[in-house]
Amino acid sequence: MNFPFTSVTAEEYERLCSMYEPLTQSLRRLIDAGIRTGVDEETIRDARAAIDEVAGKLEGTRFETTSTLRHAGTGRPLAWANPAVGLRNAIAPPMNIQHEADGTCWAEFDLGIAYEGPPGLVHGGICALLLDHLLGEAASDGLTKPKFTGTITLKYLRGTPLGTLRAEAFVERTEGFKTYARGYLSDADGHTVEADGVFIQPAWARDAG
Amino acid sequence: MNFPFTSVTAEEYERLCSMYEPLTQSLRRLIDAGIRTGVDEETIRDARAAIDEVAGKLEGTRFETTSTLRHAGTGRPLAWANPAVGLRNAIAPPMNIQHEADGTCWAEFDLGIAYEGPPGLVHGGICALLLDHLLGEAASDGLTKPKFTGTITLKYLRGTPLGTLRAEAFVERTEGFKTYARGYLSDADGHTVEADGVFIQPAWARDAG
Structure with missing residues (x-):
């Protein structure tokens, strides 16, 4: 940056x-x-x-x-x-984020009572915080390129239980100054939250390529 | 609940x-x-x-x-x-949430360095956390009715500076088990983030009305 x-x-x-x-x-x-x-x-x-x-x-x-x-x-x-x-x-x-060679980012972590919303479940906004960050990491090559969230949509498939979770994100495509990223939050039984985000290269960074 | x-x-x-x-x-x-x-x-x-x-x-x-x-x-x-x-x-x-008689919810609060993403700006995911919560409060009459986030979309209009901020949310309409809520995060110059959410009454709570 x-x-x-x-x-x-x-x-x-x-x-x-x-x-x-x-x-x-x-x-x-x-x-x-x-x-x-x-x-x-x-x-x-x-x-x-x-x-x-x-x-x-x-x-x-x-x-x-x-x-x-x-x-x-x-x-x-x-x-x-x-x-x-x-x-x-x-x-x-x-989140201790792992960056794969293909650009995929993922992290495994434990969430305790400090992240609780409904009893026994992760607060939906905490799911949003973590997925917004992870999609941003994928879109910006590990924060090495300036990209800001333009829009993000979170779809809650079911409650996310407190405990051990995994999050992953990857870039779907890039069109001009816009990078489309997608990701999931999962427990042992599969996805609990899906996220789709559009990340934008700010005007001040465009000349630099 | x-x-x-x-x-x-x-x-x-x-x-x-x-x-x-x-x-x-x-x-x-x-x-x-x-x-x-x-x-x-x-x-x-x-x-x-x-x-x-x-x-x-x-x-x-x-x-x-x-x-x-x-x-x-x-x-x-x-x-x-x-x-x-x-x-x-x-x-x-x-957030110390105020509940108005018309169902609008709002809060004013200060965010310091612990909530920072890009230098001087609030982390986009923290904006998502706070707006998800506030829209949920509006949709559930101050958490007195069981409603869970189904989908939420956040549109980032510009960076949200650290410091004093205001968030507000209100219900747009209710259709069956779905409640549509909308909200904003603002600094002194106007809105910085817009949020639209669909909140769903879970199946186990539907018989009770």
Whole structure:
């Protein structure tokens, strides 16, 4: 993309992952605990104070943005902060996306109670978040080309149960500045949600080809 | 909905809110700090240990599910754990949805870096999550009637900037078991995303009218 990027070597990337990934995993556990807890008011107050103290320490050095790092090996943005795939964003499950040689993208991941809509089922909007992101990855060659979602349609075939899921996406065709991508969310019994999206190369990126 | 509910009085609701809301707000601050922090490895390790300790205490008493509470005054599910509106889910911005007498639903909220896709812009999938939820609220009279998303189409008119946003949704028409809802996400300059959804009353709820 036409934004200033800093390249990160594969080695430095591994070092950063091993530093940040466990922190984010612990944060995901804490989000789950915050939803489920039934401890008394005093314990909740103490927990809040402890959380504020940790936040204060982490805020000691603070980046305004984290979206400017790119992996030197793959050429892809690290997308640390991304709410679908970000290794440093506790909101993300995260999807750890695999890119096949034919351009297909897929990910397997577990969704717990933090992603629930109707009882026992994934929130329909979470399905939309994950499929929008995955179709965008397929349409943009792993975020290396600037493409923005123009339109996306999600068809819910049945409820998506919490637990282990798989998402996949691929490009159907490209016509001029428009790339048509398609994808699915599935459980062990097959597809639960279908997605069709049109992704558009923005005007500012068209001259560059 | 046809799930077992426990009624919560308005007074008890206020007490629970004042207990849980500050905890979740602190957690949202911690998610942001986790994304932005540039502190050294030792401080990160210490932060992680402190987070695990807090999680351990909150897990001392743990509910398997939190989706069975209903507000005695409004008749609506509390949806504590919901990733779009949940007061106890740090993933949710949250949207604090207002229900107008004519059935229109709207919310104003701020989205920070945890919801970012392209630099400075809200992730398209987060727009989808919030609009899917809001259209669902409009279609189901504030989640008091069982309706599931059948299909939803999102049209992205332009990038949605991080910051203060407004979302609104309303029912266009109902045909048999299908309810057609429409909505928008807007910044100060107008609409950024349009959504059209078809919401379906499940077969098991049709006999009850």
